[in-house]
Amino acid sequence: MKIDIQDHMLVPKHEIMTEEEISDEFSEVDYDIKDLPKIKSTDPVVKTIGAEPGNVLRITRESQTAGVFVTYRIVED
Amino acid sequence: MDDIEMKVMETITQLNEEENLDIDFPESYIDDLSKAYVGKDLSDDELKELIRKLKQAYDRAHVEAGEAVGTVAAQSVGEPGTQMTMRTFHYAGVTELNVTLGLPRLIEIVDARKDIATPTMDIYFDEERRNDEEFVRTLANQIGKSTINDILKDFNLNYGTMEVEAVLDSKKIEEKRLDREEINAVIEKTFKKSIINGDELIISSAKSDKSESKFEIRELRLLADKVRDLQISGIKGIGKVIIRKDDKEWIIHTEGSNLKEILDMDGIDHVRTTTNNIHEIGEVLGIEAARQSIINEAQNTLSEQGLSVDVRHIMLVADIMTSEGHVKSIGRHGISGEKSSVLARAAFEETGKHLLNASIRGEVDDLTGIIENIIIGQPIPLGTGSVGVKMDYKKE
Incomplete structure (x- = not known):
């Protein structure tokens, strides 16, 4: 039986962002999206959701301090 | 609760418009505000005042641009570290499992060691089977390492015929819920010259010529050790297992860890089953899970010693360690060396x-x-x- 690792309590929600969402989110920041924290294309979650190198993932963590925290990672080779 | 949260959000938007406050609270604040609104039975004006006061406190608590957060984190983790015990081992809770704790464990975590001293897993079961003792015990024996030695009734070395004679204990095999056929297959596969006759085993050395020599006695003893240590069940990397009943359910703790194979097994809770090996979590569940695991492990290690370090410092360390997509150590081979x-x-x-x-x-x-x-x-x-x-x- 193949299990879905995204169900695991340690794994936060990963979503692939569309071009539109990326430009909405990052147009007014003074860093390049290439400087975002990285996630490997071989990462098991990246493989499960089928993200490609260059994609930006929106990661919604459950945070002990903020309740919900949204962060981003860029998929790299 | 949703209606109240909406009410709080609306009040914040209203305040933002009326007084140009630019409030952007995290979700946990909205939660707390809603609870205070209901619990303390606040009027709308009081809620507004509370939000204003909270905004002031929130702004004060913000880290200023240019503040040395890394240095502060290092100090905040480092100082309590000096008070930790140097003792490596200690019995964790009710189980008789050795787990590295205290300073050595903290060093393991920040050094991102690949081979940690005491890998261990906590295995939970899915809803239907978490109270099924029979199922849990069967699975525990499938997971845990068993050798021939565990199921022996009698064991002899026959120096006359130069053979190892063993008698298996059917009761023990049944107790451990092992499959007789599988055991026989393993024995036959490992020892070419073996005769299995019910419970009795006769195994002789694979080397055929039985010429008299002193070496052969040594060889026979080595063979005997090999027979005793032959693994007949268990998952790679896992040694002893301990079955424990919590208030509500059965849990298995293991010595050694193999997250990938355990998660693939039937009847396992895929949500809560974890290991303390951060690299393994990174490989099986991804970098974000590894980050969360670093935070959990570091916090547990510190709180077990009665020390409290703000999670934000640990989060910063975990963020930096995982920022490149793989788990990096702090120190000369990791962050500082790059x-x-x-x-x-x-x-x-x-x-x-x-x-x-x-x-x-x-x-x-x-x-x-x-x-x-x-x-x-x-x-x-x-x-x-x-x-x-x-x-x-x-x-x-």
Whole structure:
């Protein structure tokens, strides 16, 4: 039986962002999206959701301090 | 609760518009505000005042731009670290499992060790089977390592015929819920010259000629050890298992860890089953899970010693350790060894090596960091030093 690792309590929600969402989110920041924290294309979650190198993932963590925290990672080779 | 949260959100939007407050609270604040609104039975005006006061406190708590958060985190983890026990082992709770705790464990975590001293797993079961003792015990024996030695009734070395004679204990096999056929298959596969007759085993050395010599006695003893240590069940990497009943359900703790294979097994809770091996979590569940695991492990290690460190410091460490997509250590093989500035690296460890290599490659130091600027005696880019003044040429 193949299990879905995204169900695991340690794994936060990963979503692939569309071009539109990326430009909405990052147009007014003074860093390049290439400087975002990285996630490997071989990462098991990246493989499960089928993200490609260059994609930006929106990661919604459950945070002990903020309740919900949204962060981003860029998929790299 | 949703209606109240909506009410709180609306009040915040209203305040933002009326008083230009620019409030953007995290979700946990909205939660707390809603609870206070209901619990303390606040009027709308009181809620507004509470939000204003909270906004002030929130702004005060914010980290200023240019603050040395990394240094503060290092101090905040380092100081309690000096009070930790140097004792490596201790019995964790009710189980008789050895787990590395205290300072050695904390060092393991921040060093991102691949081979940790005591890997261990907590295995939970899915809803239907978490109270099924029979199922749990069967699975525990499938997971845990069993050797022939565990199911022996009688064991003899026959020096006359140069054979190992063993009698298996059917009761023990049944107790451990092992499959007789499988055991026989393993024995036959490992020992070419074996005769299985019900419970009785006769195994002789694979080397055929039985010429009398002193070496053969030694060989027979080695063979006997091999027979005893033959693994007949268990998952790779896992040793002893301990079955424990919690208030509500059965849990298995293991010595050794193999997250991938355990998660693939039937009847396992795929949500809560974890290991304490951070690299393994990174491989099986991804970098984000590894980050969360670093935080959990570090926090548990500290709180077990009665020390409380703000999670934010640990989160910062975990963020940095996982920022490149794989788990990196703090220290010379990880973060500190990868700094772009030669002087900063040389000031940390292996001074000669870094200076020599930099001179061979013709490296350039932009002097953008703190350490480099301290070395050459310039103001450092920290706090008020992180901003500069630029002249506006167009202004008359």
